[in-house]
Amino acid sequence: MISRxxxxxxxxxxxxxxxxxxxxxxxxxAAASPAASYExxxxxGVKVASRDDSGPTTRLAVVAKAGTRYEPLPGLTNTNKRxxxxxxxxxxxxxxxxxxxxxxxxxxxxASFLREDLPYFxxxxxxxxxxxxxxxxxxxxxxxxxxxxKQAKLDSAAIALDAAHNVxxxxxxxxxxxxxxxxxxxSYLNENSVAAFAHLAYNKANIAVVAxxxxxxxxxxxxxxxxxxxxxxxxxxxxxxxxxxxxxxQRVAKNGKNAIVIGFPxxxxxxxxxxxxxxxxxxxxxxxxxxxxxxxxxxKATAANPGxxxxxxxxAYSDAGLxxxxxxxxxxxxxxxxxxxxxxxxxxxxxxxxxxxxxxxxAKAKFNLxxxxxxxxxxxxxxxxxxxxxGQPLQVAETLKALEGVTAEALQAxxxxxxxxxASVSAxxxxxxxxxxxxLGLHV
Numbered sequence: 051m052i053s054r055x056x057x058x059x060x061x062x063x064x065x066x067x068x069x070x071x072x073x074x075x076x077x078x079x080a081a082a083s084p085a086a087s088y089e090x091x092x093x094x095g096v097k098v099a100s101r102d103d104s105g106p107t108t109r110l111a112v113v114a115k116a117g118t119r120y121e122p123l124p125g126l127t128n129t130n131k132r133x134x135x136x137x138x139x140x141x142x143x144x145x146x147x148x149x150x151x152x153x154x155x156x157x158x159x160x161a162s163f164l165r166e167d168l169p170y171f172x173x174x175x176x177x178x179x180x181x182x183x184x185x186x187x188x189x190x191x192x193x194x195x196x197x198x199x200k201q202a203k204l205d206s207a208a209i210a211l212d213a214a215h216n217v218x219x220x221x222x223x224x225x226x227x228x229x230x231x232x233x234x235x236x237s238y239l240n241e242n243s244v245a246a247f248a249h250l251a252y253n254k255a256n257i258a259v260v261a262x263x264x265x266x267x268x269x270x271x272x273x274x275x276x277x278x279x280x281x282x283x284x285x286x287x288x289x290x291x292x293x294x295x296x297x298x299x300q301r302v303a304k305n306g307k308n309a310i311v312i313g314f315p316x317x318x319x320x321x322x323x324x325x326x327x328x329x330x331x332x333x334x335x336x337x338x339x340x341x342x343x344x345x346x347x348x349x350k351a352t353a354a355n356p357g358x359x360x361x362x363x364x365x366a367y368s369d370a371g372l373x374x375x376x377x378x379x380x381x382x383x384x385x386x387x388x389x390x391x392x393x394x395x396x397x398x399x400x401x402x403x404x405x406x407x408x409x410x411x412x413a414k415a416k417f418n419l420x421x422x423x424x425x426x427x428x429x430x431x432x433x434x435x436x437x438x439x440x441g442q443p444l445q446v447a448e449t450l451k452a453l454e455g456v457t458a459e460a461l462q463a464x465x466x467x468x469x470x471x472x473a474s475v476s477a478x479x480x481x482x483x484x485x486x487x488x489x490l491g492l493h494v
Contacts, residue, residue, distance in 0.1 A: 088443035108263035113434025116251035213476035214311035217298035258434035293370035297472025308479030316371030331414035335361025347394035357383035368439035381483035
């Protein structure tokens, strides 16, 4: 901690901002060229990655290897120095935004703020992971209500995606992002089990600090003093068994919206499989241009079958990937789009990709790569996950070059390999209408 209160420092920073803004102001014509790739390093035993575009704002995240695949059981508070109310008020005073979320592999604490407030938010995130109080009354009055609210929002599409992961990977990556209302968690989940899991997750060997819009020199200045209180290791161990792909089928009857997920082995983080990204671009989803049906296979399928929406995604993890075609909507339309999606894959495997569609798919894959970090912050999480897995952050220039080199023959071979292997298929909704994997011509 620095000698004066964080609130006082925050007030001084806010008062100094007008002058700083004048010196940092840049005309529209003088746009800076961003550093496309994150630069990794280690500061005081903490894995760190940063890239600096010299812009006025910064995103800073602590990425912990503590997603649902590492949970031993199914299932922003006060710290020792600050109440939750104080954290909120100080962040609002500085114009910052705080969020906490998890993926299947990572637990992410992220702050977005004005560039000059890096010291305050670095200190805050370090304090949250090392000095959070896990109290009984907060668990029952706040956390449980939050869990129930998230469970109530689970729709057929989310349940189908979890089910596809479950049949694909079983344990680990197969664990659901959120347990359903029918999952028995009361005997496992309490403030003590949460505190025990946090103790395993929050240590220097298991976290990475990633910044977008901050220099390495700035991070080194503040990470070293503020993260020195974070334990170097943990006395216990998380479940770190390697992922194994199985494949299979799962069907869940549910009222309301219908959903089908058709999954195949995908590309893992850092894997040299550019054809997977181009295949995702070719399969596509919703049209990117208003009033246009779109060029992708799924765009054409949904246009011919109103009442359904579909898109393809490669879910990349540290040691595995799942290429998923996700379809949701009215039962009959969902079934027809699923049939057309598999037909489209078979057409690709038979060499039916035109030169124009290939060019469009490569362009789409490049755009997806470059926009992911800017729009959604995905790059922060992937950079942290790569560091924690012992790899390096994505090298954007090299990846773009690899995408440009994908040929129609490479796409054909990739699609053929997927269809010859075992698929992971889940259906949620009206099971009298939704097709089985066998009906789609898939092996499970």
